[in-house]
Amino acid sequence: MKHVGEVKSSNYLLAKFENLVDWAVNSSRANSLWPMPFGTACCAIEFMATAASRFDFARFGMERQAFSPRQADVLICAGRLPFKLAPVIRRIYDQMPQPKWVISMGACASTGGVFDNYAMVQGIDTIVPVDVYVPGCPPPEGLLYGVLLLHKKIKGESLFDAVKRRDEQPLDEKGLRLPPETIDEISEPFGNSVHQFRSS
């Protein structure tokens, strides 16, 4: 928003209506996120610490934790996700109303982390679309940083721009979110395990 024309007083400003609506809507959304905690491992402990008094993410509008996906805005997957829970998190994601966002908290949720084995999903982005990845083994500050990044992302969205708007992403007829080649590619071993073969 910028001042245009001859401005006699600084008590008003001109802006595109769309920008004004986006600003109002996005600020409201970003500052009243209701998280749906999906805690599966040690990250859930850090998540609880983030919610508790010392770090207190209620300061960022996450006062109410929605333990029902029907009333949640942001799904926070805190911890590694075994394949057995894959249909569960997908169901929870599908049950959340639009607009909705996903934070993948920690290396294990984002990539499988050290759990490069037969039982673990190698990144929840093979199951649900992810907006913010929090790396490593995040302490509460890490999650708070992720939340602030999500605020930033939300404030960049637009109701009027189809490119910036998040649409529903249903599973395809094979029951997958991504093409199989893409899933195989992003599930490849990395780091210390790149020298291992899949069969090892």
Next chain:
Amino acid sequence: MTAATSVPPVPGALRSEVARDGETVVFVAKERLLEAMRWLKETPGQEFDYLVDVTAVEFRDRERPLQVVYFLRSLQRKADVRVKVELPASEELAVDSVYSLWRGADWLEREVFDMFGVTFRGHPDLRRILMWETYAEGYPLRKSFPLRGRFSRAEQVRQALNVNPEANYSLEELSIADAAGDLPDDMRERLQRGERGVIPDPPAR
């Protein structure tokens, strides 16, 4: 590491060892396992009334047989014993279930079945417990099982996402009755036989 001792008076005992922690390990012939376990549980002076755990060991040396290990405790006598059954790879991986002696063997034996593929004859409800029931990649703790599984990651994701989470609950637990149609046939039959709780008759009017 272990010292061989004389064969204890357990029926079917082949040999015995004292483990490093001082606990007695009894190797039992697999045909006589149930007899030996009943003897250990019911003989006065033995009274091993608590089955702590059932697990299995497969060795890297392919020649060595797979062992099924039973940890028994006598709560009265504060005594422990370990019973091992050896299952050679050349024979069927099957052993009698001790469910009839200790009800706690139910889930423990299911776990060994799930992870090692050992069949427990006479178990009332032998099916996978940790992996989902339609899991088709094999038995994860076997040495022949690749660390990352047998299928590609995409196939694993596809199969995992196509599992119906409701299938893990009994018909009573399902609040939506029409999900019964989505269950696999064998599971639906089993549930209707009432192996997961009895399905009550409709109330008389």
